[in-house]
Amino acid sequence: MGNSTLDIKRLMEPGSVAIVGASANMESISGRPLKLLKRYNYKGKIYPVNPKYKEIDGLACYPDVASLPETPDVVLVGVRAELVPQVIKQSVQRGVPFAVIFSSGFAESDNQQAQDELIDIAKRGGTRILGPNCQGLVNFVSSIPLSFSASLDSDARPKGHVAYVSQSGAFGFASFAMAAERGVGFRYVVTTGNQADLDVIDFGMAFADDPEVRLLVMYMEGIKDGNRFIDLLSKARKRNLPVAVLKVGRSPTAQEAVRSHTAALAGDEAVWRTIFKQYGAIEIEDAQDIVDLGKIFGSPKRPKGRRLGILTTSGGGGIIMADRAYDEGLEVPELPDDAKKKIEEHIPPFGSSRNPVDLTAQVINEPEGFASSVEAVIESPNIDMVTVVVSMITGESGYRVAQDIKNIFHKSPKPFACCWLINREQGGRFLDYLREGGVPLFQSPRRCAWAMSKLYESSRMFEEEDKVEFKRRTGVLKDYPARLTEYEAKQVLAAYGVPITRERLCENLNDALEAADEIGYPVALKVMSPDILHKTDAGVVALNLRSQEEVRNAYGRLMEKASKVTARENIHGVLIQEMVTGGLEFMIGVKRDELFGPIVAVGLGGIYVEVLKDVSLRRAPVSKKEAEKMIEELKGYPLLAGARGQNKKDIGALAEAIEKISILASIEEDLQELDANPVFVFDEGYGIKAIDAMILRRGPQ
């Protein structure tokens, strides 16, 4: 498995396996692991362990792990929960490197303590645990099943290029079985259950080292450490390995169910979406998605762009495919003239050489026509991938078309898929022929278009990784109290280079008058107190003060108001601030997510964020370049770019400020929440300025 943090070679390819709780009834759950090992012709040693038997199915059976003639690489454990600790104790004593625990009755049954004790035993002795409450794993490269799943009780050996790690055993093996039967090939399937020790990330990390893995699929209910997930995505990205993640627990009800089903944190949906997008994971939702991605990523061909060539034997099928490709963000461009000419040699007048190419059902009367038309599209320089949509072509013609498609697929240097709309009674043999021939085969234009769009998107994901460099290593926030005043929050922003308003904190009226003279009228006056978070609501803000007299009046009035809501000693003074006008209101916020740390949110101020929820999110840090993408994603972006006759705003300076705040958020480990709002964005070349800001530190407020 190469150079990963965890060496799982002895788990995935054990030289010997002990089966604790083995049953002589090969059809029972405890009998099946042995049955499957034999059915898969496992070449290593098998040691059934059960004090009830001397022998099972011709193999010597041992009373316990302690009595085994050698130390097995893996111990499979299927005994009752209360017997498991003893098995693990003996395994630890024997120096067994891996135990796979099928048994339930631990955290998932509200018995966290039993699980903790178990892991404690294992950790002290160095035995790594898969499970408990898992269904084990299967390695198709070496044909080794360490599982009791009925889905493996088959002669099919769907060896291929997908590695699949699922927290859920039942869903994992069910979706595996459906995918395998629909033509998807697998290298490894691992189910992790309660993940008391090894989890989906551990296996993802290990499989990312295997160059033969072309797609990593993960089913996750929750994780404990968001950073490790991001590390995995970064590692996968470095070797162009697409990672498809089915993260369940999105709905409120399902989050409850996840909590009762495992012990892990389900997390916030919008944040997970952000992480997927930012770090390049394919978000999936269903068993169907595993099947369809497995088909299309099984072949190593990757598209250079998003331009899809479509050929069809049925006008309708081609049009639907074009519509669905469009929905999925693909392009269906005009073909070059020479390709069209080649195609026109073969099609009747009611066909069409435009993309989608309608070959018509007459193609079945012209053996050469089909293949050379498809090849003409594949060879077109402005086409990145090709789909053929076949409808009810049956009999010998169907068989010929199927043969052509298989040959074309294997010759094609570009990604190629087939969508054949037919029932099994009429077309089953063609479908099976194509599937067995390795052709990505769909029976739904929408699913085919979706899978091809993911092929394109995942190729694009690898193009560039966002890099943010920063020198500062230690924060400044530790010197501040739990709730910062506006003045303090802006001092922190300024420390990271974010432009703020000219302003001065003044302890008394004389200071304030002096500051106002120095800053220049008009000024704003705000009372600073950590007890007053919403200054305007509390009436402790006066704007547009134009003279010493106005400053004096405001000072008296506001200090009186402030003293009604908080004690005098909690008032730090008043802030005298320049009045700034003419900027477009923007907001830059940060919130610390329990799983993934600081998440940066940006949006146009006022109604855009509050009413229209027009916000774009990233995990900190983000580079200036990525910050520009965040800005461009906003629906209100045209207002910054100069819509409706307005001047273009200083997007560069805004992006820099976002980068700086994201660096602040990365460095300041104490930061719980930050809100720079409004940030005024001036015309291009004139920069930005944070007008108001709020910062909360972690811990009790």
Add this chain to the structure above:
Amino acid sequence: MGNSTLDIKRLMEPGSVAIVGASANMESISGRPLKLLKRYNYKGKIYPVNPKYKEIDGLACYPDVASLPETPDVVLVGVRAELVPQVIKQSVQRGVPFAVIFSSGFAESDNQQAQDELIDIAKRGGTRILGPNCQGLVNFVSSIPLSFSASLDSDARPKGHVAYVSQSGAFGFASFAMAAERGVGFRYVVTTGNQADLDVIDFGMAFADDPEVRLLVMYMEGIKDGNRFIDLLSKARKRNLPVAVLKVGRSPTAQEAVRSHTAALAGDEAVWRTIFKQYGAIEIEDAQDIVDLGKIFGSPKRPKGRRLGILTTSGGGGIIMADRAYDEGLEVPELPDDAKKKIEEHIPPFGSSRNPVDLTAQVINEPEGFASSVEAVIESPNIDMVTVVVSMITGESGYRVAQDIKNIFHKSPKPFACCWLINREQGGRFLDYLREGGVPLFQSPRRCAWAMSKLYESSRMFEEEDKVEFKRRTGVLKDYPARLTEYEAKQVLAAYGVPITRERLCENLNDALEAADEIGYPVALKVMSPDILHKTDAGVVALNLRSQEEVRNAYGRLMEKASKVTARENIHGVLIQEMVTGGLEFMIGVKRDELFGPIVAVGLGGIYVEVLKDVSLRRAPVSKKEAEKMIEELKGYPLLAGARGQNKKDIGALAEAIEKISILASIEEDLQELDANPVFVFDEGYGIKAIDAMILRRGPQ
């Protein structure tokens, strides 16, 4: 077929059928119609027509239609295009009511003329035509195939409750065959091809009269008359018949393909969406949707609400189902305590009696537990429909679960579906058992949730139909020129009761001064000319004039500017208008769609429409109630409802204005485009006022 516009009884249930171009080679396309009629045990008379034969397969063969011993109800025509007119001529002479023309070589081959001539012959003689370039039809009620589709060459007779009309023959029969094999039952399948005479709407109308039809599915590339489509949806709504429409040609490329494939108008995507939503059609996108809706609507049970009960044998499967149900707008509510108690009697500690109920795989060891748990959920008063998600349950346990599910489905008074995640090798016999037992069976939680959400939405669609009553019958627009000035446009609005600014059209300066005095300062002055559509851009608007002097100056300046862009005789004068402030800007627009007539668009003014594209659409007319829904749909709605400390705006008056403008659009047949923008919406109780307006009449501008 009852009391529809078109009586298609003799087409759908012919007493006799002639097959023109019948071949003795029963495997060829021209041999298949006869083969299929025999295979389906057609009880009527069959007359093969082909001068080459005396007899085909034991049936007397006739040289032409003229020589037939009786007038058949239907003539099937499969001869070359150039021979078709002669066949139709003879059919007309014999008084044949229906001809089904399979032959291609007409409009789809750029031979519109041949098609027009053909229809001309048929129309004059009263023979109705299905096709040309179609694949015919099949009636499963009476077991009559009038088609050559290979998909019918089967012993399967999937008789059920779906009526399917498809413009595309190849796609229609392919998707039918896939659906039939996956458990969907059909009453009729009709393919209409070029639709030179009978079209999908004709059949939809006829099938809507059949009370046994529970779902009408339509595949449409384009239509010629949008009103007939709306009539069909209204008719279907009256009898609670859901209509699912696959409208292709959404993408720009596909629109081109539709044009080259048929001659119909693909239409604007946003308008189609609006029509579907407003008149209650289910928008579908793929063959998969036909399959999945067919399964769920095949049963007559309909939900009262959107609350889904989920039970699962695998925690993961249940969580995914809950997530997908949430995505589709369904609710997964907490179960009542007594239901939970019943369930808890049967499940192990690691199960869960919360919705989604996790029965765990242990349910297979407790025969009673499964059925009584599912029944407890079905009986819960706060549950409207129920789904069971089964994973890899195999062997005898699987069979028992399958039997339970079938029994529960048939007993359940509420909609019920099963989602079984398993491969065919392990679970094929359970899947087949359930399918044959009529249970809506899915292998994807997402598809199951989608189909159940459509069941809910379609029940809801029928709750209320929008009714708009208006007395006025004749328009006023005919008295105006092609381009109306602001003044004229607002006069038209006023004629329909829409509040407009106080204003007067003045021919000279004295008039203007008098008008300003009368209206009261400040006033606006605008030059009125049909040649100046964008008045502000042309600089012929002066606002906030506060005195006679200012009016005088503005008059001189603006008339001079106007005379530079248009001739003096095209200047109608100046409009003196009250200045209005304090309203929220809104816009109400109308555009005439080629297919569906006037479409009303409303949105908040300025950036909301222009930058954020925050617009809601309906076909005119819309009632005040529906107009309120349009307003509520806007993302900016909170601004009208009183967000951010603002007063609530007069939504009632705004909705009334929308209703009135929609009535205007319905009555004024000449209206091409209308734009009331801005419309100021004042605080609640203070009404609205149209500040500016633009109207274009149809025809050359």
